[in-house]
Structure formats: structure tokens, C-alpha cells
Amino acid sequence: MATILAGFEGLVMPGDELWGYTGEAARLLKEAGAEVGDRIRITKPDGTVYEGILMPRYALAQKPIIVVKLDNGYNIGVRVERGTRIEVVEKRRAKVGAVVTVPLLEESPPAGPKPRVYILGTGGTIASKVEYETGAVKPAMSAEELLEAVPEIGFIADIDAGVLFSILSENMTPSHWERIVDEVAKLIQEGYDGIVVAHGTDTMSYTAAALSFAFHRGLPVPVALVGAQRSSDRPSSDAAFNLHAAVLTAAKAPFAEVVVVMHGETGDTYALAHRGTKVRKMHTSRRDAFQSINALPLAKIWPQEGRIELLVKEYRERGREKLVVENGFDDRVALIKYYPGMKPEIIEFLVEQGYRGIVLEGTGLGHVGEWLVDSIKKAVDAGVVVVMTSQCLFGRVNMNVYASGRKLLAAGVIPGSDMLPEVAFVKLSWVLKRARDPEEAKRLMLENLAGEINPRHTVNLYPKWPHEP
Amino acid sequence: MATILAGFEGLVMPGDELWGYTGEAARLLKEAGAEVGDRIRITKPDGTVYEGILMPRYALAQKPIIVVKLDNGYNIGVRVERGTRIEVVEKRRAKVGAVVTVPLLEESPPAGPKPRVYILGTGGTIASKVEYETGAVKPAMSAEELLEAVPEIGFIADIDAGVLFSILSENMTPSHWERIVDEVAKLIQEGYDGIVVAHGTDTMSYTAAALSFAFHRGLPVPVALVGAQRSSDRPSSDAAFNLHAAVLTAAKAPFAEVVVVMHGETGDTYALAHRGTKVRKMHTSRRDAFQSINALPLAKIWPQEGRIELLVKEYRERGREKLVVENGFDDRVALIKYYPGMKPEIIEFLVEQGYRGIVLEGTGLGHVGEWLVDSIKKAVDAGVVVVMTSQCLFGRVNMNVYASGRKLLAAGVIPGSDMLPEVAFVKLSWVLKRARDPEEAKRLMLENLAGEINPRHTVNLYPKWPHEP
Structure with a gap:
């Protein structure tokens, strides 16, 4: 018990x-x-x-x-x-x-200074408590309290912590992404060796993508987003294990990338560091809800052994790049999932409302009903940037195979390759803040900026599905 | 080569x-x-x-x-x-x-008459050819031509075939579902022992859900939807294997359910019969793109061995029920995927346009940004039925855990349990044609009608994700 x-x-x-x-x-x-x-x-x-x-x-x-x-x-x-x-x-x-507000000490401190890691709280389950009046879970714990709950992290790094804001991640907006980018940039400039961003899990992968694009031109240290699927007041909480793994990643990982660090299995064996542009929350409640889609995770993180096991050969090396920040996300972008019978009026409405970008989550290789092509063409002609992704999630959009796809290409729809719909949405929001015209937006959407496009899929990237009783 | x-x-x-x-x-x-x-x-x-x-x-x-x-x-x-x-x-x-239009014979016909199976063509890749002028693939082959291409199916059953219509499945609408339901009902009344519906893969799972609800009160024989991920003019086509497996299912399966029969692995080993309300196309191009989510497939189908291996204990038995058809789908239903910063104006627009139902694809356990709650409450107050599902796909909506969810419940949002967003969309479209008021619609949405809700999830339902290089 x-x-x-x-x-x-x-x-x-x-x-x-x-x-x-x-x-x-x-x-x-x-x-x-x-x-x-x-x-x-x-x-x-x-x-x-x-x-x-x-x-x-x-x-x-x-x-x-x-x-x-x-x-x-x-x-x-x-x-x-x-x-x-x-x-x-x-x-x-x-x-x-x-509350512990000072760095933890090892019995015998290691030779030389420890890496400095900053834990930035933004809210979410990794920092939540039961609201006793209603019985519901609400964000509450400060980043400092987390430090107390997981003494192990003090053996890895000198920890500083602070709370930027504290919201449930379903309430995050592009303007929150901007505030996180600014704060992380400031902390990196202050000389931290790695940043941990504690974040609610609901939209963590959207924020991870936002940070990935904002820092894609230059990032000297790892930025590890972390959260918990079970709130930290519950015995089955994954908060401590995940935080331990995220701090280890921020302090010691050889890569300087924006990653999501969460449980790799249900047990406390290893966590995974997923590239911020290739990760998705795939389960409502499991600890190992976060998984890389169309790519391998960057690394397995074994916090109890202090070990980081790289799974890929290509990554951006720690300490190689100087910080470059390109912040700013346009909130006039919509993510529209296609369904049978969807009416053109929804596309037309978005154009009327002044939306500048639409990411379609089409079927299969990147299709929608043919009766939508006209309204999509009108949107493109009006200067709206329209990108196609697939609701299959796995695999790659290919709009040259069927007549439906070719019509959409002819209408000016940009094929999203193997980008996740959510990542294409964040990318387009970022792109529209800096492209001078739809042509430049198109060029940027087709370009692999932050690992969001994996040009080479190997067969082993598809999960093994349960087919046994 | x-x-x-x-x-x-x-x-x-x-x-x-x-x-x-x-x-x-x-x-x-x-x-x-x-x-x-x-x-x-x-x-x-x-x-x-x-x-x-x-x-x-x-x-x-x-x-x-x-x-x-x-x-x-x-x-x-x-x-x-x-x-x-x-x-x-x-x-x-x-x-x-x-073209072979007569039943195929075995060298030594089995004792007694063979089951009678009808192959109903509706279009899609299982029946498509290269359009030589443009190089694109278009639907072309008739169901009879398929019969010629796969002589094996003649050893299993007496085959009849016909084409209802021939469209790419991204062009399917709720009115097409209604035509398929009517035709399948007619064929069952004519005494066929099983029906195969050849269908494009893009929206096959939507149509499978539609048929599942239309026949949920009474279905005496299996209805197997089948398609191909690689068009039948390509050497890597899965059309023949899948058709063979679907005919075997229609002719011999002990269950009388609406199923999707597609490759279970990339090789020609077994196909899977997925329950029509629990299946999703999870890859743009792989043969084993179709997978059951939050449920096991009903059976493995080994066409070359003529074997059907049941994976579940609970199913609707062949021959037990009399046919009951409840046809009709409301096209004033929208499937709306939430994304950070989504604006209330989209919900408000749908209400103004006279939509009667909205399925939300929220984050995590079933959340959206808190600034949407007001517009959602207004929609519910105006008589629109609003259902919550999760973009995680795996797991179950639970809106009692966080304050966000409880606010949505209070606003009248119906939790969609572990229903796939696409299935909840089809179900709501079906429900709104027969519920007399939103209260009855709610009751039907909460009820497990056609296996769309799996009350019991076992840990082995989650796939094994690739974590090795």
C-alpha cells in the first residue's frame, strides 16, 4: 500500500x-x-x-x-x-x-564546479495540488518546492528556480510562448548550463515546437520541457522522476536542443528526450504518454544511473552555437481538421476574419473533399498561407499521388511533408511573423528549420501495435 | 526486381x-x-x-x-x-x-453450398489505375475486375459483385454513408452471408463508424470494409491480400459486426478485422496503416491458411440478430480540433450557421482554453450538442480531474469517454437524426451503442513505441 x-x-x-x-x-x-x-x-x-x-x-x-x-x-x-x-x-x-532555496550539496562535492541549471515554472501538473474545497487538482507548487521534493537533482547541478507564471497548459496562448522564449533567452544569457521548463502536459508539445523555432538559429545549451501526467500529490506521480531526468538532461546532455523529457516507460527506468518538433502527447493519462512521431527520440535518460544514452547521431552540439532569438508568433493562424462533409463556409469565415494562415489536417496523403478546393484557392489568392498535414500523424503528405492532391497543389496548398499538424500550426504562426510575403512563407514552410521535417523514415519508426489478447 | x-x-x-x-x-x-x-x-x-x-x-x-x-x-x-x-x-x-463474372470453382468443390458474399464497390485505391495522361492514380477497376485479379476468393465463397459508386474516399459525405447503408441492407435482405465494401482508405474509418451505428440494433452477418494503401496497379499493392482476407471474413467469421479488414503487418502474413468504431488510419502509406485504438482488433485473418483467429471474447454472433436499419446522418455537425489560442469566434460562427452538434478534440483529459467556455456554454444553451474528445487519441476523457474540465462539464459539455474524435463526430451526426431533444442526444452519446466506448482498458492496449536506433 x-x-x-x-x-x-x-x-x-x-x-x-x-x-x-x-x-x-x-x-x-x-x-x-x-x-x-x-x-x-x-x-x-x-x-x-x-x-x-x-x-x-x-x-x-x-x-x-x-x-x-x-x-x-x-x-x-x-x-x-x-x-x-x-x-x-x-x-x-x-x-x-x-522550502529549500539554496543549492543542495553532495557529501563529497565533485571536483570542479557543478553545472548550473535553472528550473522555470510555468504551471501544470508537475506543480499542482488538490483543491480541497472542490476535490479538483489545481496548479500550486512553486518550482522551489519541487526542488525539495527531489533531493537527487541537487547532486547533479547547482539549481536555481523561479516561477514565470502558473497556468494550466490548456490555457497557454502564443503570447505565453513569447514570454517563455524571452525568459529562457535571458537565463541562457545569464550563463546557465541548461534550462528546465516545468509545463503542463496538455499543450507541452506546442510550446516545445514554439521554442524550437524561436531558437533554431542558435542555441548553446539544452532546454528541457518537463511535466507530470499524474499530479504531484498522488502516490503514482511521475513528477519527481521526470524532473530528475530533465535536470540531468539540462546539466549533462551533449545536445543543445529544445526537448521534451518525460517517462519512456510506465516504470521508473528511463525517460526520453524527444526533439521539440517531433513529439506528441499520445495518451490522456499514461506516464509514457509523450512519444516521438516520425523520428526517434534524441536520447534515453536514466536518471538513477546518471546516464544519457544517445539514440541518434545527428544533433546540435552543446556549446557550439551562440544564442540567436527569433521571437514572435502570429495568432491569426487556424488548425482545421478535415472531416467528411466539411463545408467551405468554415474556410471562407476564416478568410473574412483576417486569418493569415490555415493548417489543414487532411486525410491520408493530404486530401480534403473536392468541394473545398475552390474556397481554398480563394483563400490562397487572398494571401492566406495554407499548409497540408495528415490526420494519420504517421508518414508523410504526398499530394502527387491522387487527383485530389494535385488539385490542392494547383490551388497553392503547401505540402507539409511529415510535419505533425500541431507543429505545422506553430511553425506557420512563427513564419508569418517574419516572412515578407506568402512566397517567403512558403519557402520557410518547405524548409527544415528545427528538425520538424525528417527527410528519411526508416521502417522501425512505426510503433508495434497490440495484436495479442 | x-x-x-x-x-x-x-x-x-x-x-x-x-x-x-x-x-x-x-x-x-x-x-x-x-x-x-x-x-x-x-x-x-x-x-x-x-x-x-x-x-x-x-x-x-x-x-x-x-x-x-x-x-x-x-x-x-x-x-x-x-x-x-x-x-x-x-x-x-x-x-x-x-472479366470473370461467374463464381470460381475449386478443383474439388466442398460438400454443401459455399457461403455467398457480395463485393460492393464504392471506389478508392483498391480499385484504381494510373491515369496515363497525368500520371496520377484514379479509381477505375470494377469490383468484377478485382475478382479476376484474386482467384483465391472464388475458393472461399460464391462471389457476386457490383459498383454502387466510384469515388475517392476523401470525397465521401454523410449522404454517401446513407447510400452505402441502404445498399448493404438490401444485400443482407437478399440473403448474402457476408458483405465486402471496397472503399478508399482516407475516410474508411468514418464510413465504418457510420455503418456501425446504422446497424447497431441488429446485424445478422459480417460487413467488412476493405481497401488498399498502394493502388492495385503497383507491384507492392496490398489490394489482393486485403480483398482475400475481407472475403474470408465476410464468408466465415463467427461475428456479425461492421469491421475494417486490412493488413496487420507489412508482410502478407495476417490481416486484422478491426471493430468499425475503434479503428483509425494511422499512417499515410504503410500497408498496416489501420490500427485499433483503445481496443484490440476482433480477429487476425490469415487468408492463405483460410484461418480466422479471434482476439476478443465479446462480439455479436453471426446469425443471432435480425437486421435492423437506422439510417440517416445530420450534416450540421462539426469536428473542431483545439489549438493554443483558438478564438471563440469559430464556435460562435458554427452556432450562427445553425450547426446542431460540435465535437471538440480537446487536449489531454478533455480541455480547451478557459476563454472558450463562455461561447461553448452559449452554444449549449442554444441547443447545440457539444461533445469532448481528446487529441491524444489513446486513453479516456476525464473532465473531473482539473478545474478546466469541471467548468466545461458545468457548461453542459458531454464527455466522450474513450471515443475517437472521428467516431464521436459520426455518432453525433447519427444521434442528431433521431434524438428528440438535446437531453436524449446526451443520453445516447453517453451510451455504448456499437462498441465505440471500451469501458475497460488494459495496459497492453498501448503500442510499443520505437526507442531503439
Whole structure:
């Protein structure tokens, strides 16, 4: 049975384990009768003594390290070795621990300075709590509280944190993307070695695409978007694991790209770093909801082993590029999914309303009903940029195969190659802020700017679907 | 190297094999120097002689059967056994074979009458040809021509065929669904044991859902929709394999449901029979593009072994129900995909235009930006039925978890459970033709009518995504 301790949201505490401790660490703590929140004293074989509040770890951390919060407010990880003794000095009383606003220390700090990582909060489930009046989940925890909940991240990097804003990601708009781009750019200029953006999962892939285009001309460090599918007050929360993996990515990854870092499997084994232009939320609730479409993820991230396993050969190297920011997204762009019988009036309405771009999510290789071609041609003639993508999601638009596609090409529709509809939407919104005319917009839409087009699909990019009972 | 023989579109003829023949059959034909279209004589060890035109088989048919067209116009499959001799009587001249409009015979007909299957053509790639003037592919082949291209289906059933209309499926509308429902109903009343509907793949899953709802109260036989991802004039066409599998399903499946029968893998191993309300085209071009989402397929279909392997325990049994047809689809329904920054004006426009239903494809568990709630509430108050689905596709809408969802529920939005957005769109279009008021429409949308809601998701329903280079 799993239990949650107030003040330690975001942590899984299975009954079989001891608040995330396993093996020798768990055995020693059990022997001592120590509970999370107790004041304990650890005596190492060489006589060194650490005294402080016992902190939890998230599920199944494998290193034999016990984390205690010292009186000076620092968390410290003490390695358990043969002969280490633990005593309970004082049983816990009420809520334990205050917000940690200082970097965490390792027992033995590594040689040289640690990378500096900034965790930027924007809201979402990775930072949410139950609203007790209504029973619903609302964004609440600050980025600093996350730092307390996951002591492991302090061993990887010097952490700073701040909240830009706190909204559920379904409420994000292009103007929020602009604010995030500005803030991330500022932090990179301040010299951080990597940026983590805590973000709600609902529209995380849209924001990841927005950042990808804004920084496509020059990015010196990784920008890792991270969230949680289960809110951090629930025992099954993936918040801690994902944050750990995202910090590791921001601090140590060899690539300087905008990525989404989320669970790769349901278990706490590895996370995946997905390229920001090729990722999609594919499940409403699973931990491994985020998946790369038409591309491999950039890397597997094994947070508990501190390991980053690259899955691709081509990426933008850390430290190679100087920062170039091209911010700005046009909000007069619509994403329109085609369905049988869809009427031209919807296209006509968008043109009348002054929309400058339309991304169509057509069927198959990039088709819509032939009765729409006239209204689409009128839109193009009126200067609206129209891009075709496919509701299949997998594969590539090819409008030369069937008569329907050829008519649309003739009407001036731009084929979106293998771009996800959502990514083409973000890209067009970005492109329309900088192209001087529809011709330049077309050229930019056809060009692979930020890895949004994968020119080469291998057969192994398609998932293995469940065909067995 | 693969070659195509004019007049035998739809057949794969790899150079290593002999027009789809393998093993002993291929060896004997090669020894005799026989080519497809030649007049050959087969002498069996017992002295029986078959003389006729050598017909091709599609790729890698495994039974040692050689198909010849006899002078009376029948195709016959002759089993090759030790001691069988083959001679070429006359080399082929021009185009071989006329349209076969009579049932095919087995060498030894099975005891009792064969099932009667009707192949209803509606257009699409399974029946398309290159338009030589433009190089594009256009629908062309009649259902009868398909019968000639795939002699195997004559061994399974007595085949009748006809063309209802011939359109690319991106041009299907709700009124086409109504015509297909009427025609299928008529054929079932005429006593066919199964119906195959040849259909373009672009909107096949929409039509499958439409038929599912129209027949949900009573269907005595299987209705199998089938198409091809590669047009039947291409060497890699999947038309023949899929048609073979669909005819086997229509003739022999123990279930009486509306299903989509398409390749299960890229190779010619098995096809899948997907429930018509749970299937989606997930790839623009792969043969195994069609996959069940949030449900297992009903069955694997192994056409070359004549085997149907059930994957689920619950299905509607063949012959159990009497036919009940509830036809009619309202075309004043829109499917609207949410994207960051989407403006309320689109919802307001639909209401003004007299739309009666809107299916929203929201984010995550079923959300949209909070600034849309007012316009959605106004739509509901004006009598428009609004249903929420998720652009994640996998998983289930749950609007009780976050404040955003609860506001939408309060505004009167109907949660779509695990219905695919496209299926909810078709269902709402069907529901609005029969519900007397929005309350009844809501009740019907929440009810599982045709397997469109799967109340129980098991973990193995999520695909295995590619995470390895």
C-alpha cells in the first residue's frame, strides 16, 4: 500500500520500501525505526556524524544514499557503507521541512564546479495540488518546492528556480510562448548550463515546437520541457522522476536542443528526450504518454544511473552555437481538421476574419473533399498561407499521388511533408511573423528549420501495435 | 526486381518467385517454361488433365495450387502433387483473360453450398489505375475486375459483385454513408452471408463508424470494409491480400459486426478485422496503416491458411440478430480540433450557421482554453450538442480531474469517454437524426451503442513505441 506524507508531495512511498529507499539504506532505516521527518543521526565508520531531518526519496532510488536536511537548510546525501550507524534523535512532529532555496550539496562535492541549471515554472501538473474545497487538482507548487521534493537533482547541478507564471497548459496562448522564449533567452544569457521548463502536459508539445523555432538559429545549451501526467500529490506521480531526468538532461546532455523529457516507460527506468518538433502527447493519462512521431527520440535518460544514452547521431552540439532569438508568433493562424462533409463556409469565415494562415489536417496523403478546393484557392489568392498535414500523424503528405492532391497543389496548398499538424500550426504562426510575403512563407514552410521535417523514415519508426489478447 | 503484367493489376510478381507462386508450384512452372497468360496443360498422376490459361497469384501464396482459367470461363485451382506434369500448349499473345463474372470453382468443390458474399464497390485505391495522361492514380477497376485479379476468393465463397459508386474516399459525405447503408441492407435482405465494401482508405474509418451505428440494433452477418494503401496497379499493392482476407471474413467469421479488414503487418502474413468504431488510419502509406485504438482488433485473418483467429471474447454472433436499419446522418455537425489560442469566434460562427452538434478534440483529459467556455456554454444553451474528445487519441476523457474540465462539464459539455474524435463526430451526426431533444442526444452519446466506448482498458492496449536506433 502506498501512502503520502503531507509536505512531501511528488514522492512515491510504496509500503514494501521505505519512502523510496531500497536495499541497505532501507534496512538500516527500518532497524533504527526511523521515519521520514524524524531527526536522525548518522555515524559513518570513520566517525563522521551527520544530523538532520530524514528526507524521502522517490520510488526505488538505487544508490545507497540517505538524504537528510541539515540545520543550515542544506540537504545532504550520505553514502551508507559497512559500519554506518543510524539513530533516531527525535520523532517527527508536524509538517517537516521548509522550502529549500539554496543549492543542495553532495557529501563529497565533485571536483570542479557543478553545472548550473535553472528550473522555470510555468504551471501544470508537475506543480499542482488538490483543491480541497472542490476535490479538483489545481496548479500550486512553486518550482522551489519541487526542488525539495527531489533531493537527487541537487547532486547533479547547482539549481536555481523561479516561477514565470502558473497556468494550466490548456490555457497557454502564443503570447505565453513569447514570454517563455524571452525568459529562457535571458537565463541562457545569464550563463546557465541548461534550462528546465516545468509545463503542463496538455499543450507541452506546442510550446516545445514554439521554442524550437524561436531558437533554431542558435542555441548553446539544452532546454528541457518537463511535466507530470499524474499530479504531484498522488502516490503514482511521475513528477519527481521526470524532473530528475530533465535536470540531468539540462546539466549533462551533449545536445543543445529544445526537448521534451518525460517517462519512456510506465516504470521508473528511463525517460526520453524527444526533439521539440517531433513529439506528441499520445495518451490522456499514461506516464509514457509523450512519444516521438516520425523520428526517434534524441536520447534515453536514466536518471538513477546518471546516464544519457544517445539514440541518434545527428544533433546540435552543446556549446557550439551562440544564442540567436527569433521571437514572435502570429495568432491569426487556424488548425482545421478535415472531416467528411466539411463545408467551405468554415474556410471562407476564416478568410473574412483576417486569418493569415490555415493548417489543414487532411486525410491520408493530404486530401480534403473536392468541394473545398475552390474556397481554398480563394483563400490562397487572398494571401492566406495554407499548409497540408495528415490526420494519420504517421508518414508523410504526398499530394502527387491522387487527383485530389494535385488539385490542392494547383490551388497553392503547401505540402507539409511529415510535419505533425500541431507543429505545422506553430511553425506557420512563427513564419508569418517574419516572412515578407506568402512566397517567403512558403519557402520557410518547405524548409527544415528545427528538425520538424525528417527527410528519411526508416521502417522501425512505426510503433508495434497490440495484436495479442 | 518486380514486374507488372498488363491486365493483372493488383498482383505482386517478385522476380525471385513466379507471379506469386512459390515452392513446388513455382518450380514446376519454371521447368515447363510457363509464363502467366500461356495456355498450359496440367496432367495429374491419376491421368486427369486440366487445360487453360495460367493465371497469376498474389505474392507468396503458400498452397501448392496452380490457377488456370478454363475455356468455359471458370478459374480452377489445381493442386500440385508428386507426379504432376505441366506443358505449355501455346505462348500468350496479347492481354489475357476477360472479366470473370461467374463464381470460381475449386478443383474439388466442398460438400454443401459455399457461403455467398457480395463485393460492393464504392471506389478508392483498391480499385484504381494510373491515369496515363497525368500520371496520377484514379479509381477505375470494377469490383468484377478485382475478382479476376484474386482467384483465391472464388475458393472461399460464391462471389457476386457490383459498383454502387466510384469515388475517392476523401470525397465521401454523410449522404454517401446513407447510400452505402441502404445498399448493404438490401444485400443482407437478399440473403448474402457476408458483405465486402471496397472503399478508399482516407475516410474508411468514418464510413465504418457510420455503418456501425446504422446497424447497431441488429446485424445478422459480417460487413467488412476493405481497401488498399498502394493502388492495385503497383507491384507492392496490398489490394489482393486485403480483398482475400475481407472475403474470408465476410464468408466465415463467427461475428456479425461492421469491421475494417486490412493488413496487420507489412508482410502478407495476417490481416486484422478491426471493430468499425475503434479503428483509425494511422499512417499515410504503410500497408498496416489501420490500427485499433483503445481496443484490440476482433480477429487476425490469415487468408492463405483460410484461418480466422479471434482476439476478443465479446462480439455479436453471426446469425443471432435480425437486421435492423437506422439510417440517416445530420450534416450540421462539426469536428473542431483545439489549438493554443483558438478564438471563440469559430464556435460562435458554427452556432450562427445553425450547426446542431460540435465535437471538440480537446487536449489531454478533455480541455480547451478557459476563454472558450463562455461561447461553448452559449452554444449549449442554444441547443447545440457539444461533445469532448481528446487529441491524444489513446486513453479516456476525464473532465473531473482539473478545474478546466469541471467548468466545461458545468457548461453542459458531454464527455466522450474513450471515443475517437472521428467516431464521436459520426455518432453525433447519427444521434442528431433521431434524438428528440438535446437531453436524449446526451443520453445516447453517453451510451455504448456499437462498441465505440471500451469501458475497460488494459495496459497492453498501448503500442510499443520505437526507442531503439
